[in-house]
Amino acid sequence: MDNQEIKKNKGREHPLSVVINEAVNFFTSLGFEVATGPELEDIWHNFDALNVPKDHPARDMQDTFYVKGEDGKVLRTHTSSVQIRFMENFAKSGKTPPFAIIAPGKCFRNEATDATHEMQFYQIEGLLIGEDINMANLKGILSSFYKKMLGDDTNLRFRPSFFPFTEPSIEFDLKYKGKWIEMGGAGMVNPKVLENCGIDSEKYQGFAFGPGLERLMVIKYVMPDIRPAHHGDLRFNQI
């Protein structure tokens, strides 16, 4: 069979997968390594290690799925839990920063479904720690990422926000086709989080980000609704 025929007989890709892999390729080409972690997480990795203590209002910031009969488990609300797993292992291995990871993965939020919200969705978590990784670097990486995904005619801006695991914390918007669109949250990793994982926060610093990928897919391909993405409907595979 020639190349044309081979291509014709190939199955159709899921647009979300295409976006995920493109995003991963961008970061791996810069030297980030892929990290993974469980979807059904324990509370230490999903909350405590990320500076979200029990009985603190910060736990209300996300609608969490708790598990019946298992007090210590949750469906991960963000891929930030993978940061913790990676850093804990890294610290134990005796290696020293810098390290850079990218963790694409499914997350879960217990909220009502509509055209822009699903109970399960993908985030791509990024973490870069070194001796002088700073917030201007965060801006540079994110700006570069979105230019790759959506084209050169994009502009990034930061707005102050709050996450317990970053300080400063920001939300970033992207100007695309004349409109400003919310894309996700990020910030400089809170030194407490580094310490929780055994990384020396006096010597090392860096940033983390975790934008949602459905949002990116919907914007890139101009989709009116994200829900068909998980209906198993091949009419969705139009890329």
Add this chain to the structure above:
Amino acid sequence: MKISYNWLQNYFKEKLPTPEKISEGIIFHSFEVEEVEEIKNDTIFDIKILPDRAHDCLSHWGIAKEISDIFDLKIKNKEYKVFESKQTNLKIEIQDEKCLRYMGRVIRNIKVTESPIWLKEKLNAIGQKSINNIVDAANFVMFDLGQPIHSFDLDKLESEKIIIRNGVLGEKLTTLDNKEVNLDESILVISDEKDPLVIAGIKGGTKAEVDNNTKNIVIEVANFNPTTTRKTAKKINILTDAVKRYENEISSELAEIAMNSIAEMIVSLSGGEVENIVDIYPKKVEQRFVVVSVNYINKRLGSFFSKEEIESVWKKLNFTYTEDNGEFKIEIPYLRIDLVYPYDLVEEVIRILGYDRLEEKLPEFKLESKINESFSKMLQAREKLLSDGYSEVMTYAFRDKGEVEVLASASDKKFLRTNLTDGLLESLKLNQLNAPLLEMKEIKIFEIGTVFFKDREEMHVAYNEKKPTSTRGDSSTRGGNIVEVLLEDFVLKTSDIFSSGPRSSSQIVSPSEIEARPDHSEKASDAFKKFVPWSIYPFISRDVAVWMPEGESKDELKKILIENGSELLVKEPYLFDSFTKDGKTSYAYRLVFQSYDRTLTDIEVSDIMTKINQKIVEKTNWQIR
């Protein structure tokens, strides 16, 4: 929190910038503004105040201070009325450290009446109901300064003694909403010498309720342990505006100004004689200092701010500070509980100066690309299946049954899937129905995803396989068999496809070795394939097959189909079969009709097909099959 523009204006002598400018300033320097609503004579901002600033900004005063910092406007100096000293017999006893400070003050000979219009309007503007002058005044001060306030009818107390203690198992309290709460020793209460009166920091009870006949009151301005207040509120399921503030840890130093404010307000609204304050403050908050250097700030931000520029931020924020060789020692305002470490001050610098001052600089680091086994296996499996003609689907992780159940799900599905097969079968059915629309002869689908068991989660691969054809060759059973295996097993089974020689088990294929998918990324945005939403109405498909002399082009036939197919053709007619025999070639096209706003009828479609057939018949050397 709902914030009124007019209420904010009261803090300033100068006219405030327009609501739009205020909103913009807050968004880029402080908080997200979720909504700006014009109401009669006022503008209401709905500001999203997150846990880090809830202790000082769930109040108009807090927001006014932010505006003052952002726009360099001076806040009016507010002087509260100082009352003549008047002896009091009020006694306060704190019996548990969950109460961090308790200020009580008796006001005699008040009159409970309707609130004046200005007060009603202020409360209504932010969505609060007016009750009476005393309750409204307390609410006003809470939304103004961020300090919750409670009032008791003094004459309903057993004596002029207030005790802050733990509840006793068996005790009950009926709240002002007529909800009966069972108390225990984990619940802090305000009580008189006999009964519990208030669930501390949460809700008042009916015993000491202020009503229209109340003549003498006790004002409570207090602070309670944030964690225990939150725990209790969740336990008894009562969440109030007071709880929202206490659980975010307000400063005990807020109490004085709040007490002065409420006393002045009550007297001006209802008259009365104000007795001296009784203030029990077991552990006074200490003045904190944080040291931060210019270098530290610039290092964390990746900026080049001068010492002077950073100093301008402290000045804007009204911080008292000293400086020594590029190092600042900042006296942290009592109310700024969130400023604890040097890195907290870094955020103050950049948000005040503005994030647009931050450059975009790609980081420099040299790291060897490493392979993640789990992800690599996923890519491998995906590539294998796509190459073999399987299309990728994703289905929901939540199902009707399973081993792991989630609590209080917002949907009716509360179990995590134990297999991919169930979801894939549904997907198969749906896609088989839509085959004509999809232009697929056979449906081949796969999913790679996580399944959940009681004690573990696994990554599975599932795809459908042709059932061995029965003698009847029944098309409905075709492809109905789902194969589901562990991702590892699938990769092991199929890995020989990728090997170009003996491989050790540690050599996993890297993503770059896998044949590159068409690069969708480096195109101008208008070149991205635009998504075509599909109709929710059913489609009708019809086939047309025509014999024509061998060698004659089928394009003419396709042209006729397109020209006569009408606008109801939801896609271009496509060739699904062709063969040549005895000098003639048969071409079979599938036409798919569908409307975006209604269900089509058979008659409509038949009419179209009739017209098409007529046009085909006009071609003398063609033959409809």
